[in-house]
Amino acid sequence: MTLTKAVRLLGATTLTGALLLSAAPTASADQVRDAQWTNPYFDLDKVWSVSKGDxxxxxxxxxxxxxxHPDITGSVLPGYDPSGSGQDKQPSDPHGTNMASLIVGHGHGSGTGVLxxxxxxxxxxxxxxxxxxxxxxxxxxxWAVDHGAKVINLSQxxxxxxxxxxxxxxxxxxxxRHDVLIVAGAGNDGRGKVASPANEPGxxxxxxxxxxxxxxxxxxxxxQVLLTAPGVGIVSAGxxxxxxxxxxxxxSDSTAFTSAAAALVRAKFPNLTAGQVADRLVKSAKAPTAANGGKLPDPHYGYGVLSPYDALTKDIPAGSAQGPLAATSGDEAAPAPSGVATTGGDPEQPDALPQARSSSDSGLGAGVLAAVGAGAVLLVVLIVVVAVRSRRRPNPVPPQGQPPYGAQPGWPQLPYGGQPPQQQGYPQQQPYGGQPPQQGYPPQQGYPPQQGPYQNPYGQGGNQSQR
Incomplete structure (x- = not known):
């Protein structure tokens, strides 16, 4: 992957100088919180009554x-900088701080700052x-996997x-393999081609x-888009x-909110796999009326818009360990976490991520061949016994009732195990045609004519970002 920077400061709006925390008057400080339209949108008090991601x-x-930053103090662990320059904790670019605040922001003082x-x-x-x-x-x-992360946010x-x-x-x-969910942004250039790393299977x-x-x-x-989430006019700390x-x-912002929602679910349901967490987020998403005439999945919306409270409270069967995530290749299956109920061998509900066949398991071992041979002998004996007994007595009456297994009438064909989803089956993950996007993103020139401009809560001047 050729990495392109996912944040661009483009000379429009952020908060005015009056909002500096060192001497911010109450009205201005409230403006920060008031401008976070996502707080009432998600109904944070209702969500937090169930989970805060602890x-x-x-x-x-x-x-x-x-x-x-006062809005995230105490919520940031010691990190890692492969460059050795200490950027992990002393960044020269605010983008990472922005994303962190949308995930773990707690504000400061009395009702001020970013949540x-x-x-x-x-x-x-x-x-x-x-x-x-x-x-x-x-x-x-x-490094994140090896140091305890259960969710990885890639706003790139x-x-x-x-x-x-x-x-x-x-x-x-x-x-x-280590049961860690990766969330990434689809990209910011409006193309019908999901950017990397969001387009990677898994x-x-x-x-x-x-x-x-x-x-x-x-x-x-x-x-490849499975979800959408708020990403326009987002206020963040940094x-x-x-x-x-x-x-x-x-x-970038919508990715951070989705990663935060995944943390809420992982805290509430610690025995779910990463794929099952993704499944809850997908199956609880709101279905927007603008999506392909109401039909889902939609290439723009995926399975709908993120709804954290529904993800925490809806009755959604755990399903397969992989959930809606495309299978990664060339890797052994990840075991289900302790406490996860397995499926008793139901082929429609695998207990773990599918195991790819390696070069060492392309043939059958001697033990397997011996077992197959013994089974064949036993089958011949049983056929002979049945044939002899059938000559001595009349044909038995066939047993009544439903078979103990098999698909129920009318069920759709599911691309992965578990109960049938409430919406259409998950799409096959495929690469896309067309030319790769150009490096960087074009400068923001305002929204298309069919959408009115967003109101700037901060007045004129400052910076705005497309990230």
Whole structure:
């Protein structure tokens, strides 16, 4: 994958200088919280009555996280910087801090500052580049897995076909083997081609919507998108210019909210696998009326818009360990976590991620052949016995009742195990045609004519970001 920066400061709006925390008047401080339209949208008090994400570690592989920001102090763990420059904790770019605040932000003082969706969780910051400025995301994924992360947030978008980067593909598979959910943004250039790493098999790809559940025009789309989440006009903590807050648009923000929702679910249902967590998020998503005439999945919306409270409270069977995530290749199956009920060998409900066949298991072993031979002999004996007995007595009456197994009439064919989903089956994960997106993202020129401009709660001046 060729990494492209997923944040662009484009000279529009963030909070004004009056909102600096060092001397912010009450009215201005309230403006930060009031501008977070996602707080009432998600109904945070209702969500937090069920889960705050306590005990779950979310790795944020990004530009680093400023743990000194008052809205996230105490919520950031010691991290990792492959470049050795200390960017994980002293970032020169606010993007990683922005994302962390949307996940674990707790505000400060009395009702001021940014709130995240999962304030009980902890963030594990990982810098995304090597010392030479190269892509360190695969290394970061493995480091996160080895250091306790249960969710990995990748608010990044790069150029690359699925499985074209062997290190990235193997790192994603490594996370799958260790039951860690990876969430990534679909991309910010409006193409019908999901960006890397969101297009990798095993990654939960997320698009962006506005406060009316309308897809953001620059949100990339395709059948790999499984969910959408708020990503327009999002206020976050992190220094933009001389200020301590930013406002921006992009699938980066929607990815952070989805990672936070995954943390909520993992805290509430600690025995679910990563795939089963993704399954809850997908099956509880709101179905927007704008989506393909109401038909789902939709290439822009996936299976709908993120609904954290429903993900926490709906009666959704656990299903297969893999859930809706595309299978990673070349890796052994991940065992179900302790306490997860297995399926008793039902072929429609595998107990773990599918096991890929390696070169060493392409043939049958001697023990298997011996067992098959013994079974064949036993079968011949049984046939002879039945034939003899059938000559001595009349044919028995066939047993009555339903067979103890098999598909029920009218059930759809499911691409993975578990109960039939409430919506249509999950799409086959496929690469997309077309040309790869250009490096970087075009500058924001305003929204298309069919959508009115968003109101700026901060007045004129400052910066805005597309991330």
């Amino acid at each position: 005990g779950v570690v979310v790795a944020v592989i990004d530009t680093g996280v400023d743990a000194s 995240g969706l999962a304030p009980g969780a902890k963030v594990l910051p990982i810098y995304r580049e090597t010392a030479a400025g190269g892509d360190a995301i695969p290394e970061g994924i493995k 978008a790069g150029v690359g076909e699925p499985k074209s980067d062997a290190e990235l593909t193997e790192a994603v598979a490594y996370a799958a 990654v939960l790809a997320v698009g962006a919507t506005d406060k009316s559940d309308v897809v953001w025009p620059k949100s990339n789309y395709g059948s 220094s933009c210019g001389s200020n301590q807050y930013c406002i921006g648009d992009g699938t």
